[in-house]
Structure formats: structure tokens, C-alpha cells
Amino acid sequence: MNRLDSESGATLVGDYGSGLRRTEIHQLSDGAFRWTQRAGAVCPAPLTAPDPALACAIRACSVTGARWVPATTSELSPGVLTYLTNSPLSAVDWLDFDQPCTRQILATALENAGRALQALHQVGAPDSVAAPPGPRRIACWLDEADSSLGNLARLAELAWPRWGRARLSCLRDWCIMPRRDTVLVHGFASLGTLLPPLVAPGSEFLIGADLAVGRPESDLGWLLGELHELRWVGIHQGVDFPALGQALLRGYGPGCHEAALGRNAVLRIVAHLHDFAAYAGWTKEFTRYIDFAAELIDDEGRRAVEGSVI
Structure with missing residues (x-):
């Protein structure tokens, strides 16, 4: 993987992604x-x-133990x-470190991420910022605006009959993000954007590409959904995912609407x-995922947040 960039003198240590x-x-x-x-x-x-003013406001939301790192760009490369940062490893990478101390590092990182999100959610949201991109893509x-395209058509043919009209209606309703009672949100908060401390003290939280306006529960529910999915997949047997969810919500503090957390x-x-x-391709695992999602839709995500809500 490591490769020297002769123009900048930097060494490539990670390269991944999808069509997105x-x-x-x-x-x-x-x-x-x-x-x-x-x-x-x-x-x-x-x-x-x-924009620079908003990036400055986001940096000011850094807390002890978690520093916001807003995206920057240049005129020469406007879309890059x-x-x-101080680390090349996200919390996803840390899940593979099967050592007791890494579990505590992850829990601390998520607790501090909750505190950082609480501070971020106090920032006024500019009118120019849109709703979170994930729910917009689902909607x-x-x-059916893009359900006829390639694998999305195949996915619709597989998922929609299994989910049925009632579940589809619920999903569509949950995607609606009214402007009232909304705040500035990360937009796609995930373990992949959270960098636990490697050398320097404190975690780092990448933000910017998906910056949005929404309910606070959209960020927290997004992370809880990811943790629940990882628990269900079962690859990381030694990780106590509910405990990580508890750490996140403990850091954030009271005031979250539990139903909104589950739906998100x-x-x-x-x-x-x-x-x-x-954006990635087709897999035979889709049928299992569709049935997994159907059960979650039926109980409005309660099983994804149970054990995490304090």
C-alpha cells in the first residue's frame, strides 16, 4: 500500500472508496x-x-478529547x-485491534464524540445547508426517481415486495426533514470519520463533505445504526457495541428523543x-440485509438503540 508521491514527498498509506x-x-x-x-x-x-466562517464556528465546537477537523479545499482543486490529522486510522480500523486497551480507547473516543456533537448542535444552521444526504438518497x-438505474432497480425488485407498502411508507415518512427544530449536523457521522488518538492526545472528527441541517438525533441515530449493524454482522466478536453506544449517548447528555434515534x-x-x-456492486447478502431491515422497520429501530439509551 505504501507508495511515495514524488511530487509532494508524501507517502500513500491508505486508498479506498466506491463510486460515491x-x-x-x-x-x-x-x-x-x-x-x-x-x-x-x-x-x-x-x-x-x-465556507471559512462556518468552518471556524465548527472548529470552535471542539471539546477536550475531541477536535473537529473541517474539510478544506483550494481554487486549484475545488472538488477535492x-x-x-494526527492519525491514518479511523475507529473502523481500531475495531480490528483485539486488545483490552483498544476497547477503552474506542469507548472514550465515542464518549468524546458525543460531547463534540452536542457542541456542534448548538451552532446556528445556515439557510444554504441542505438536509442530510443519506435520507435524501433513500427518498x-x-x-422511484433512480430505482430504474442498474442495481437499484434489482434492489427495488427484491426489497419492495418483502417490505410491503406499510414499511415503505414508514421509511419515506422518516426521510422527511422539516426545517423546524433543526440544527447544524454532521450529516453522515460514522466510525469512518472518527479518528481515535494515535500519538497526539484526543480524537479527531472529520466533517464537511456531508454537512447538513437536521434533528440532533440524525447524527446520533446514524452512529447507533452503524454500531447495531456491525454487531449483527458479527465479525468483531469481542466488541461490546451496546457499550459503545452508551458511551456516545453518555457524552452527548440528556434530551434525545428515543423514537427519533431508532428511526434514524x-x-x-x-x-x-x-x-x-x-456505488459498490451486487452481493448475495442483500436478501439477509433486507430481512434484517424489515425487522428494524417494524419496531422503529428500538432494538438498534436498546442497551444504548441511558
Whole structure:
């Protein structure tokens, strides 16, 4: 994987992505890391960074133990987002470290992420910021605006009869993000954007590509949905995913609407299903995922947040 970039002197240490987004990670000569995101081959819209004033406000929401790292861009590369960090490893990578101390590091990182999200949600949301992109992509698919395209058509043929009209109606209703009672949100908060501390103290939280306006529960539910999905997949047997969810909500504090948390957790899992079909490819696992999602829709995501809500 490691490869020297002769033009910049940086070493490529990570390269991954899909048709939606591509990410590269370079280690710089001073030891820092540069994360670079570009739109994938079939990304529906160019990537944009927050304007300088908003980026400054987001940085000010950093808390002890968690630093916000807003995306930046340049006139020479307007569609390329850059983040300068102290680590090349996200929380997803840390899940593979099967050591007791790493479990505590992850729990601390998520608790501090909750505190950082609480601070972010106090920032006024500009009128120019749209609703979170994940629910918008699901709504577009459910409205059949893009269900005739490639794998999304196949996914619709497989999922919609199994879900039925009532479940589809619920999903579509949950995708609606009214402007009232909304705040500035990360838009796609995930373990892949949270970087636990490697050398420097404190975690780092990448933000910018999906910045949105929505209910606070959209960020928290998104992370809880991801944790529940990882628990269901069963690859990381030694990880106590409910405990990580508890750490997140403990850091955030009281005031979350439990039903909204559950519904957003369901949307996170359905968004993963949609995005994999649209931007990665087809897999025989879709049938299992569709049935998994159906059970979650039926109980409005309660099982995705149970054990996490304090």
C-alpha cells in the first residue's frame, strides 16, 4: 500500500472508496497525515467544503478529547476535500485491534464524540445547508426517481415486495426533514470519520463533505445504526457495541428523543443497503440485509438503540 508521491514527498498509506467517494491518506514529511476525499465515478454531486466562517464556528465546537477537523479545499482543486490529522486510522480500523486497551480507547473516543456533537448542535444552521444526504438518497430511491438505474432497480425488485407498502411508507415518512427544530449536523457521522488518538492526545472528527441541517438525533441515530449493524454482522466478536453506544449517548447528555434515534438508526442501515447497490456492486447478502431491515422497520429501530439509551 505504501507508495511515495514524488511530487509532494508524501507517502500513500491508505486508498479506498466506491463510486460515491474516494479517500486517500498520505503521511507527510513532518509525520502528520493528509486525508483527501474526491467524488467517485458516479457521485450525484460534487464535494464541497464549508465556507471559512462556518468552518471556524465548527472548529470552535471542539471539546477536550475531541477536535473537529473541517474539510478544506483550494481554487486549484475545488472538488477535492482535504483534512490534516494526527492519525491514518479511523475507529473502523481500531475495531480490528483485539486488545483490552483498544476497547477503552474506542469507548472514550465515542464518549468524546458525543460531547463534540452536542457542541456542534448548538451552532446556528445556515439557510444554504441542505438536509442530510443519506435520507435524501433513500427518498429519491423510494420515489422511484433512480430505482430504474442498474442495481437499484434489482434492489427495488427484491426489497419492495418483502417490505410491503406499510414499511415503505414508514421509511419515506422518516426521510422527511422539516426545517423546524433543526440544527447544524454532521450529516453522515460514522466510525469512518472518527479518528481515535494515535500519538497526539484526543480524537479527531472529520466533517464537511456531508454537512447538513437536521434533528440532533440524525447524527446520533446514524452512529447507533452503524454500531447495531456491525454487531449483527458479527465479525468483531469481542466488541461490546451496546457499550459503545452508551458511551456516545453518555457524552452527548440528556434530551434525545428515543423514537427519533431508532428511526434514524434504521435509515442508516437502509442507506448502507442503497449505497452499496448504487456505488459498490451486487452481493448475495442483500436478501439477509433486507430481512434484517424489515425487522428494524417494524419496531422503529428500538432494538438498534436498546442497551444504548441511558
